[in-house]
Amino acid sequence: MTHVQHLKPFLRKTPFFEPIDRLMHGNGWIRWMGYYSPAFFDSEQSEYFATRHGASVYDVSPLIKYAIRGKDAARFANYLVTRDLTKVKPMQAAYTAWCDDDGKMIEEGTIFRLGENDFILNAALHQLHWLDESAYGFDVEIEEISDQLAGLSLQGPTSREILQQMGVQGIEKLPHFGIMETTVDGHWLRIDRAGFTGDLGYELWVKPQDGIWLWETLFRIGDPYKIAPMGSQALDWLRIEAGFILVDADYTGSHHALRPTSRVSPFEAGIGWCVGLKKDAYFVGKRALRAEKEKGLSRHILIGIEVEGRKPAPGSFLYADRAGKQEIGITTSAMWSPGLKKNIAFAKVPPSFVKPGTQMWIEIWYPKEHKIERSMVKCWAANRMFYDPPRKKA
Amino acid sequence: MNATYDAIVVGGGHNGLVTAAYLAKGGEKAGKNKLKVLVLERYHKVGGAAMSEEIYPGFTYSTCSYVCSLLRPEIFRFLDLPRHGLQVIPYEINSAPNPEGEGIITYRDHDRTRESLRRHSIKDAEAYDHYAMEISRQCRFIKPLLMVTPPDPTALNPFAQNRINPWGKRADLDGLLKIAAEFGRMGDKQMYEIIRFWTMSIGDFLDEYFEHPRWKGFSAASSIIGTALGPYSPGTAYVLLHHYMGEVDGQIGAWGFARGGMGSVSKAIASAAMEAGAEIRTNAEVDKIIVKNGKAIGVTLKNGEEIYAKTVVSNLDPKRTYLKLVEKSDLDAIDPDIHSYAKNFKIRGSSGKLNIALDGLPQFAGLPKEAAWGTIDIGGDFDYIEHAYDDYKYGSWSKRPFLDCVIPTTVDPTMAPPGKHFMSVFVQYVPYKLAEQPWTPDMKAAFEKDVLDTIEENAPGFRKLILHCQTRTPWDIENEVGLTEGNIFQGELTLDQMLFNRPFPGLGQYRGPFDNFYMCGSGTHPGGGVMGAPGANAAREMLKDFKNGVVKAGAGR
Known part of the structure; x- marks a missing residue:
C-alpha cells in the first residue's frame, strides 16, 4: 500500500x-x-x-475571523491594533495593522466594530495563540468564528x-x-x-x-x-492597482519570519498612515514605532513604481544607476495594468527614493520564445494607489 | 615498525566509514591528498548501528537505527551515495494512537495538520503555526554548526597549553566570530530564546504553546528518544532540536526510510570508501591502541596481530575508546584528568528495540489507515511518559513504555515478502542495568511482553500478526553493537557534553590526547543520529594535520 x-x-x-x-x-x-x-x-x-x-x-x-467580546473588548482591541479605535464608532470598520512588541507587522486587515465591546478581526493568517497571549490581563473572550x-x-x-x-x-x-x-x-x-x-x-x-x-x-x-x-488571480490585479498590500506577497508577517531582519514595520510597508501614534492608550509596538518615526529608522519603504515598457517586473532588482552598480531594492508585486495601460509594481526602496517621480532603473528578466531575456529600463516612484475612482467613497 | 597505512579507522560504523571515505578521497578537494586507509570492524559486516540484517527468513530488519534524516546532504552529495545505491524515501505522517478515542496525526500538508489538530483543540491547532516557526528558527541557527569543527574558546589564550589545534589558533577565532555573528543575526528575542531553548525542558517549552495533554505528550516524543531524561528534565528541548535539524532534500525536519533498511546507508558509504581505495577488514576486533612516546602508532587486534599506521582514529564511543582500548598509564602520562573524564562521561542507555516480522499491516486504535506510513508514537500525555521514566529511574524498564514505531515496508518493497511487514519498535525507557538482578532471558521475556502488551492495547489484534520478534535491551546493544550501555547517541546530548566539550573538555576538535590519534564517532560534535557529520569533520581535521606537516603522509610508500 x-x-x-x-x-x-x-x-x-x-x-x-x-x-x-x-x-x-x-x-x-x-x-x-x-x-x-x-x-x-x-x-x-x-x-x-x-x-x-x-x-x-x-x-x-475562508477569511479567518476572530470575535473579540467582553467587558474590556474595546480597550483590548485598541491595545492590539495600531489604529486609534476610539475614533471608530459601532457599526464601522477600519483598516489597520497589528504589530509585535518590536513594532513589526504581524498582519494587516480590517477590524469591524459591531458594538461598544464587540469586534471582529479579519485576518489571513491563524493567530489565536498571539491574540490569547496579548489578551493577558484583559477581560475579553476571543473566539475563532470563521465558520459561523x-x-x-x-x-x-x-x-x-x-x-x-x-x-x-x-x-x-x-x-x-x-x-x-x-x-x-x-x-x-x-x-x-x-x-x-x-x-x-x-x-x-x-x-x-x-x-x-x-x-x-x-x-x-x-x-x-x-x-x-x-477568482483570486483577477483579484490580485485589482488589489495591486488599488495599492493594497498582501501578506506573504509584499511582506512577511513577523510571526512567520525566520530572520528578525525580514520583518517590516507598518511604516516600511507603506501603511504608516494607519499607525495612531497620537492615540492616548499604549498599543503593542507603540514604543518601537514611535522611535522609528522620530529617529527615521525605517530601512526601506514599500512604494508604487511605474515602469517603462510593457514587461511586468515581479521580483526584479532596482538600481540607482543604469549600469546596475548600486542596488537599491526589489519589487514584490507587479503587473501590466490593462485598465490603466501602465506597467506598475510595488517596490521596496530606501526612504531617499520614495518621493513620487524619483527615477530609478529596474532589471527585468522575461521569457521570450523559450529564452529568458533581460532588459534594464527606467522606472519612477509613484503613488501606490494607482487606481482610486471617486465612486469608491461617494 | 613501518607504518603500513596513513590511517586506521577503529570501528566500521557509519561515521568511521565516512571518515575512511573522506580520507581515502583526500578530503573535499578530492584527489589532492589521498590517504591509505584501513577500516577495522569487529562484526562480520560493517555498519555498526546502521545495519540491515535478515534475522527471520525473508525479512530484512533495520536492527538498530531505523529512520534517516540527519545524514548530512553535503556528505550524501560528496560521496555520491545515490550512485552507491542509497535511496532515502521521505515519509510525511506522524501519529499517536489512542485506545480511548481519537488519535493524533500530523501530515506534511500544514492545512491538513491544522484540520486534524482542530479536532482536539482549536487553540493548539492555531498555536502550532507559531511553534513550528520557532523550531525552524532554532534549526536555522544550529544548522551551520553541524559540519564545522566546534571552535574552542580556550584557544584564544595565547599561553594555553592545550592540544586542541596544534597548527594555528586562527580557525578557532574565526569559528567563534562566525557563531557570534550568526547568533547576533537571530535578533534580540531569538538570542534569549536560544539560551532558554538549549537548556530548558521540553515540558516547559510545550506548556508555553499548547493545552491538549495528549498533543503535548506526542510533541515531546523527539525530545526523549535516546536520552535518559524525562519530559520535565532540563535539556530535553535541545534533544527535540537534534531530531528536527535533519532534512531530506532541503526540507527541514523531514525523515525518511533508507530503501533496504538502514544498512543501505552503511553499505553505500562503505562502497564509496572502497571505490576511493580504502581497505575494509571485518571480523577484525581491535584490542588495544598502541601508544609510544605519547604517539599513537597502530593497533593490536584480538588475535594478536599488530598493524601500524601514521594515525589512528576511533569510531567507538569515548568510554569504550579510553577505558578499554587505551592503557590507563598511557593516558595518565599525558593528562591524568582524561581517565576521569572518560569515567564520568554520561552515556546512560535508556532504550531498547524490538524488531518484528508481521503477517499483515496492523490497525492502530483511533487512527486512519494512512498512519502506518510514518512514525507511530505509542504513549500518552506527559504523565504517561513521566511514569514510564519513573520505572526507569528506579532500575526497571517502563511497564507501560513510550514506543516509537515505524513500518518501512509500507513503502519499501525490498524488506519483506509482499503483503508482509517489518515493524521497528523503539522502546523508551529501558535501563542498562536492572536494579535487582542482571538481564536474564526471563527478564528479557518479561520486558518483551510488556512492550507487546502496550502495542496490543494500541493496535488490537497486533499479537496475532507476529511471525517473529527480536528483542534487544541496552545490555544486548552494548554487547552486540558495541555502544557502551546501549546509548544510541554515544553519549547523552546535553549541553555539558556538547560543542567543544564533546566528548571531553579540551578534546573537542576530534584530536585525542595522543599525537596522531583522533575520534570520529557520535561521541564527538555534533553528536548522534545517522548524520555522518562527526566522521566528515574528523577527516577534515586529520587532513589538515597531514597538510600542515603535523603528521607526515606517505605510509608504506
Whole structure:
C-alpha cells in the first residue's frame, strides 16, 4: 500500500462551493488556508474587467475571523491594533495593522466594530495563540468564528444598484467603511462597504445556511448589471492597482519570519498612515514605532513604481544607476495594468527614493520564445494607489 | 615498525566509514591528498548501528537505527551515495494512537495538520503555526554548526597549553566570530530564546504553546528518544532540536526510510570508501591502541596481530575508546584528568528495540489507515511518559513504555515478502542495568511482553500478526553493537557534553590526547543520529594535520 489510497479529502468547502464549481470551466481551484478557493473561472481578464465595469463576486468565506467580546473588548482591541479605535464608532470598520512588541507587522486587515465591546478581526493568517497571549490581563473572550459566517465580496460600479434591486433598504446611505445589518426575504444579512479592489464595493455576510440563497439572488438580480464570478488571480490585479498590500506577497508577517531582519514595520510597508501614534492608550509596538518615526529608522519603504515598457517586473532588482552598480531594492508585486495601460509594481526602496517621480532603473528578466531575456529600463516612484475612482467613497 | 597505512579507522560504523571515505578521497578537494586507509570492524559486516540484517527468513530488519534524516546532504552529495545505491524515501505522517478515542496525526500538508489538530483543540491547532516557526528558527541557527569543527574558546589564550589545534589558533577565532555573528543575526528575542531553548525542558517549552495533554505528550516524543531524561528534565528541548535539524532534500525536519533498511546507508558509504581505495577488514576486533612516546602508532587486534599506521582514529564511543582500548598509564602520562573524564562521561542507555516480522499491516486504535506510513508514537500525555521514566529511574524498564514505531515496508518493497511487514519498535525507557538482578532471558521475556502488551492495547489484534520478534535491551546493544550501555547517541546530548566539550573538555576538535590519534564517532560534535557529520569533520581535521606537516603522509610508500 501507499498512503494516498487511504487519505481522506480534507480541504473544506465554503457554502458557495457547489455554485462555484458549476461555473469553473478551467479547473481553477486553489487552496486558501485549508479551503477550496477559485483562482479563475474562465479567464482572469474578463473577471478583472467585470469588476471595473459591472460587478464581480468573490468568495471571502475562508477569511479567518476572530470575535473579540467582553467587558474590556474595546480597550483590548485598541491595545492590539495600531489604529486609534476610539475614533471608530459601532457599526464601522477600519483598516489597520497589528504589530509585535518590536513594532513589526504581524498582519494587516480590517477590524469591524459591531458594538461598544464587540469586534471582529479579519485576518489571513491563524493567530489565536498571539491574540490569547496579548489578551493577558484583559477581560475579553476571543473566539475563532470563521465558520459561523459565509461571505461574498460584491465589487464594482454596479454593486450598489444590485443591492438596491435586491431590496437592501438604505444601502445608498452606507458610508465607505460603514457596516449595516438588515433582513432581506427573511434572511439576516450584514453588509460592510469595503473590499480589496479599490472600487465601489461591499462585503456581504450571511449565516452559512443562507449562502446558496445569497449567491442565487445576487446572480438572478445582478444579471442585467453585468455581474460575474471572480477568482483570486483577477483579484490580485485589482488589489495591486488599488495599492493594497498582501501578506506573504509584499511582506512577511513577523510571526512567520525566520530572520528578525525580514520583518517590516507598518511604516516600511507603506501603511504608516494607519499607525495612531497620537492615540492616548499604549498599543503593542507603540514604543518601537514611535522611535522609528522620530529617529527615521525605517530601512526601506514599500512604494508604487511605474515602469517603462510593457514587461511586468515581479521580483526584479532596482538600481540607482543604469549600469546596475548600486542596488537599491526589489519589487514584490507587479503587473501590466490593462485598465490603466501602465506597467506598475510595488517596490521596496530606501526612504531617499520614495518621493513620487524619483527615477530609478529596474532589471527585468522575461521569457521570450523559450529564452529568458533581460532588459534594464527606467522606472519612477509613484503613488501606490494607482487606481482610486471617486465612486469608491461617494 | 613501518607504518603500513596513513590511517586506521577503529570501528566500521557509519561515521568511521565516512571518515575512511573522506580520507581515502583526500578530503573535499578530492584527489589532492589521498590517504591509505584501513577500516577495522569487529562484526562480520560493517555498519555498526546502521545495519540491515535478515534475522527471520525473508525479512530484512533495520536492527538498530531505523529512520534517516540527519545524514548530512553535503556528505550524501560528496560521496555520491545515490550512485552507491542509497535511496532515502521521505515519509510525511506522524501519529499517536489512542485506545480511548481519537488519535493524533500530523501530515506534511500544514492545512491538513491544522484540520486534524482542530479536532482536539482549536487553540493548539492555531498555536502550532507559531511553534513550528520557532523550531525552524532554532534549526536555522544550529544548522551551520553541524559540519564545522566546534571552535574552542580556550584557544584564544595565547599561553594555553592545550592540544586542541596544534597548527594555528586562527580557525578557532574565526569559528567563534562566525557563531557570534550568526547568533547576533537571530535578533534580540531569538538570542534569549536560544539560551532558554538549549537548556530548558521540553515540558516547559510545550506548556508555553499548547493545552491538549495528549498533543503535548506526542510533541515531546523527539525530545526523549535516546536520552535518559524525562519530559520535565532540563535539556530535553535541545534533544527535540537534534531530531528536527535533519532534512531530506532541503526540507527541514523531514525523515525518511533508507530503501533496504538502514544498512543501505552503511553499505553505500562503505562502497564509496572502497571505490576511493580504502581497505575494509571485518571480523577484525581491535584490542588495544598502541601508544609510544605519547604517539599513537597502530593497533593490536584480538588475535594478536599488530598493524601500524601514521594515525589512528576511533569510531567507538569515548568510554569504550579510553577505558578499554587505551592503557590507563598511557593516558595518565599525558593528562591524568582524561581517565576521569572518560569515567564520568554520561552515556546512560535508556532504550531498547524490538524488531518484528508481521503477517499483515496492523490497525492502530483511533487512527486512519494512512498512519502506518510514518512514525507511530505509542504513549500518552506527559504523565504517561513521566511514569514510564519513573520505572526507569528506579532500575526497571517502563511497564507501560513510550514506543516509537515505524513500518518501512509500507513503502519499501525490498524488506519483506509482499503483503508482509517489518515493524521497528523503539522502546523508551529501558535501563542498562536492572536494579535487582542482571538481564536474564526471563527478564528479557518479561520486558518483551510488556512492550507487546502496550502495542496490543494500541493496535488490537497486533499479537496475532507476529511471525517473529527480536528483542534487544541496552545490555544486548552494548554487547552486540558495541555502544557502551546501549546509548544510541554515544553519549547523552546535553549541553555539558556538547560543542567543544564533546566528548571531553579540551578534546573537542576530534584530536585525542595522543599525537596522531583522533575520534570520529557520535561521541564527538555534533553528536548522534545517522548524520555522518562527526566522521566528515574528523577527516577534515586529520587532513589538515597531514597538510600542515603535523603528521607526515606517505605510509608504506
